[in-house]
Amino acid sequence: xxxxxQSPQSLIILEGKNCTLQCNxxxxxxxxxRWYKQDTGRxxxxxxxxxxxxxxxxxxxxxxTLDADTKQSSLHITASQLSDSASYICVVxxxxxxxxxxxxxxxxxxxLTIIP
Amino acid sequence: DAGITQSPxxxxxxxxxQVTLMxxxxxxxxxxxxxxxxxxxxxxLIYYSAAADITDKGEVPDGYVVSRSKTENFPLTLExxxxxxxxVYFCASSVTTGxxxxxxxxxxxxxxxxx
Numbered sequence: 001x002x003x004x005x006q007s008p009q010s011l012i013i014l015e016g017k018n019c020t021l022q023c024n025x026x027x028x029x030x031x032x033x034r035w036y037k038q039d040t041g042r043x044x045x046x047x048x049x050x051x052x053x054x055x056x057x058x059x060x061x062x063x064x065t066l067d068a069d070t071k072q073s074s075l076h077i078t079a080s081q082l083s084d085s086a087s088y089i090c091v092v093x094x095x096x097x098x099x100x101x102x103x104x105x106x107x108x109x110x111x112l113t114i115i116p
Numbered sequence: 117d118a119g120i121t122q123s124p125x126x127x128x129x130x131x132x133x134q135v136t137l138m139x140x141x142x143x144x145x146x147x148x149x150x151x152x153x154x155x156x157x158x159x160x161l162i163y164y165s166a167a168a169d170i171t172d173k174g175e176v177p178d179g180y181v182v183s184r185s186k187t188e189n190f191p192l193t194l195e196x197x198x199x200x201x202x203x204v205y206f207c208a209s210s211v212t213t214g215x216x217x218x219x220x221x222x223x224x225x226x227x228x229x230x231x
């Protein structure tokens with residue numbers, strides 16, 4: 001069964017500090033891995049999409065890493081800001097004969113709170 | 117305004133009633149999706165559509181009906197709402213699927229409560 005597990009479930013850090021969120025997955029066959037940011041009361045917004053051959057990708061202060069051998073990914077946030085308070089969702093895409101040829105498996109997210 | 121919108125944003129209904137959630141996108145994306153988000157679960161796919169008049173079931177389709185007569189609209193209907201359908205519903209769209217950069221763009225969500 002395809003699964004995506006994220007840790008920690010929640011995290012509180014001081015503004016300006018760095019943090020790293022983890023994602024482990026058992027999804028096959030692997031297509032790509034995505035990180036989404038979801039603000040409270042809003043829909044998820046894509047931060048990065050990484051394919052099998054990419055092991056790091058940045059989007060401003062967000063840097064995602066992917067180790068396809070160990071099936072792990074991380075999202076590192078540098079110099080956190082109050083606006084970074086949100087849930088961060090790891091999503092793994094697998095090839096499928098249905099679901100429009102691509103099935104997304106969503107993690108339950110890490111709830112990040114930045115305090116001043 | 118361009119983008120993907122959902123209506124209503126909040127809905128309270130009673131068990132057994134029919135409810136329709138609306139989704140509209142202005143990008144002319146081929147693919148549209150309906151997900152539900154519940155505590156302790158990742159988003160789960162209810163239905164998707166590859167184009168107008170083409171729809172198919174996702175992981176959790178029971179109790180839901182969809183249609184897509186126009187590319188830009190993808191309504192989701194709960195034919196007889198049950199308490200277990202209390203959830204936050206997200207609509208999404210993408211140009212296509214099956215590729216490395218087929219980002220899905222999500223709407224703001226509809227919070228549905230079934231009493």
